[in-house]
Amino acid sequence: MRSMLNVGCLAVFLAAGCAARPVDWDLMGREAIYDRPLEEVWPSVRQYFVDAKLSFREAPDSPVLQTEWKEEFGGSKISGYWHRYLVLGKRETPTKSKLWIIRVTRSANKTLSAPGKELEWGASRNMGMDRRRMEDIRQGLVPAPGAPETLEGGLGLSMEDDEDRFAMPRGENAIVAESAHGTRDLTMEWRVFNAIAPGLEAKDGSPPRTSMQPVAKAPEAESAPAFTECGAPILGLKAQAKAGGVMLLGELHGTQEVPRFIAQSACQLTGVGTPVSVGLELPVENQARITTFLQSQGREEDWLKLMEAPFWRSPYPDGRGSEAVANMLEQLRQLRARGLDVVVFVYDHPKLTGQQREQALAATVLKEVEAGPARFHLVVSGNIHPRTAKGLPWDKQYQPMGRLLAARLKHVVALDVAYDSGSAWICAPDERSRKLDCGVKEAKGKDNGDRFFVHVWDSPNKDGYHGVFYVGRVTASAPAISKGLGRPGADDNSVFPSATDADAMASARR
Numbered sequence: 001m002r003s004m005l006n007v008g009c010l011a012v013f014l015a016a017g018c019a020a021r022p023v024d025w026d027l028m029g030r031e032a033i034y035d036r037p038l039e040e041v042w043p044s045v046r047q048y049f050v051d052a053k054l055s056f057r058e059a060p061d062s063p064v065l066q067t068e069w070k071e072e073f074g075g076s077k078i079s080g081y082w083h084r085y086l087v088l089g090k091r092e093t094p095t096k097s098k099l100w101i102i103r104v105t106r107s108a109n110k111t112l113s114a115p116g117k118e119l120e121w122g123a124s125r126n127m128g129m130d131r132r133r134m135e136d137i138r139q140g141l142v143p144a145p146g147a148p149e150t151l152e153g154g155l156g157l158s159m160e161d162d163e164d165r166f167a168m169p170r171g172e173n174a175i176v177a178e179s180a181h182g183t184r185d186l187t188m189e190w191r192v193f194n195a196i197a198p199g200l201e202a203k204d205g206s207p208p209r210t211s212m213q214p215v216a217k218a219p220e221a222e223s224a225p226a227f228t229e230c231g232a233p234i235l236g237l238k239a240q241a242k243a244g245g246v247m248l249l250g251e252l253h254g255t256q257e258v259p260r261f262i263a264q265s266a267c268q269l270t271g272v273g274t275p276v277s278v279g280l281e282l283p284v285e286n287q288a289r290i291t292t293f294l295q296s297q298g299r300e301e302d303w304l305k306l307m308e309a310p311f312w313r314s315p316y317p318d319g320r321g322s323e324a325v326a327n328m329l330e331q332l333r334q335l336r337a338r339g340l341d342v343v344v345f346v347y348d349h350p351k352l353t354g355q356q357r358e359q360a361l362a363a364t365v366l367k368e369v370e371a372g373p374a375r376f377h378l379v380v381s382g383n384i385h386p387r388t389a390k391g392l393p394w395d396k397q398y399q400p401m402g403r404l405l406a407a408r409l410k411h412v413v414a415l416d417v418a419y420d421s422g423s424a425w426i427c428a429p430d431e432r433s434r435k436l437d438c439g440v441k442e443a444k445g446k447d448n449g450d451r452f453f454v455h456v457w458d459s460p461n462k463d464g465y466h467g468v469f470y471v472g473r474v475t476a477s478a479p480a481i482s483k484g485l486g487r488p489g490a491d492d493n494s495v496f497p498s499a500t501d502a503d504a505m506a507s508a509r510r
Contacts, residue, residue: 033096037096038097040200041196045087046058053227054067063088064087064088070082072229072230073267082106082107083231087099087101099189100189102183186233215272215273215340216270216276217339218336221339222339224340225339228267228271228335230268234452236453240454240456242411243373244369244409244411245376245413247415248379248381248386248401248414249386249417250381250383250384250386251380251381251383254318254322254424254425254426255322256477259322260324262380266332276343277375278378278379279346280325282311282347289305289308290329294329298330312481317427321479322425323480325480349364358385361381362408365379365405383416383417386414387463387465400464413456414460415468416468417468418469418470419471419473420445421443424474440476449472452471454467
């Protein structure tokens with residue numbers, strides 16, 4: 001296996017890249033060191049991946065293994081991200097050892113692609129096969145070459161190339177190496193350590209100094225999952241997740257990335273023992289319908305019942321009823337189905353306006369927090385509601401939901417969304433027609449890399465935000481109903497009526 005023979009070089013390259021980014025080391029603060037020789041540790045490492053149902057291949061006579069590709073939230077209607085792990089045993093001293101675990105991520109989109117990847121700067125693996133000749137072959141105008149490699153225009157695919165190509169994930173999320181990156185995953189290293197260290201210590205009669213990896217198991221679940229793929233660890237998230245705490249996320253509606261951030265956060269936190277309640281800015285009338293869906297098997301009839309609510313067919317689709325939000329609910333449903341303790345509550349009161357609405361929002365969220373003092377509450381809304389500072393440009397006495405909650409609760413963190421430029425499905429008043437214009441709009445941001453992270457400042461800013469949550473480059477997500485979710489055969493080019501002038505301003509502020 002050519003890929004396994006070169007695994008040592010790949011590991012050195014990836015580890016060097018990780019060491020050049022000190023922020024990645026904030027995940028756990030230090031490495032997990034085993035007080036055992038590597039020869040004693042490695043069999044338990046292998047068994048961990050067997051028990052976690054992560055199939056793998058091993059390098060012969062070396063403490064190195066590579067797992068097969070695993071889909072993030074496997075089975076969801078949208079995923080697009082696949083992961084595999086490269087695990088290397090390292091000798092710290094003759095009697096101590098450690099692991100390096102490199103997470104390799106691939107995506108069907110170009111988010112992670114290296115700049116200039118699509119350009120051919122010289123001789124390539126096509127070995128002379130230019131794009132025009134390849135197109136002629138596809139149309140049957142030129143016969144395909146019979147030999148595997150020729151300088152005159154052969155396919156340029158060796159046996160080793162074929163092995164790499166056939167190892168790619170396949171199906172509707174087929175990934176053709178469009179984008180990929182690797183990073184050292186300290187969270188995974190500690191997950192393995194916490195799972196196997198007690199057993200290693202028990203072999204010589206020593207009392208275990210660690211306990212098994214905690215998992216937030218739902219009360220009705222018979223058992224907790226051995227392993228759930230939750231995507232690359234979100235930097236800085238775990239430090240803010242306190243029992244009874246509230247993290248208010250001021251989002252940009254209508255993106256694919258914010259719902260994915262929420263699903264990943266819930267997955268990663270429940271996986272390390274923190275039960276999570278996700279609060280969505282959806283009408284409270286939808287609570288029973290959403291709870292029923294989360295407890296369902298996710299069949300077509302379950303989707304139909306969820307999408308029957310008038311909310312999803314709003315004439316003002318401002319992004320809260322997007323395809324990405326619907327699929328986030330599916331991802332959270334899957335977590336519950338696997339036994340993880342995640343619940344969803346909705347808290348919007350759209351019939352109210354102004355200060356009355358803020359008070360109703362705060363009261364609903366407060367009720368949920370008081371009912372679950374051991375839970376962490378992840379609450380997302382438009383970016384006015386989470387503010388903890390008094391006043392808005394048009395009302396100096398205005399008290400947003402965040403301010404009202406901060407006055408009643410001990411742990412409230414308000415984060416504004418940060419993102420790289422891209423697009424979003426946004427509803428905004430049209431200056432000419434003075435009507436609400438909903439659709440894909442350009443979103444301008446600042447590039448801070450491709451990794452999700454949470455960053456809290458030393459003190460709040462003038463709006464009362466304590467920090468930011470970053471979601472990378474954003475991509476617009478259209479209304480779920482226009483994609484046929486819950487209504488097979490729906491027209492993708494649905495036309496939504498415009499709002500009145502007053503409704504436009506009210507909706508724009510949500």
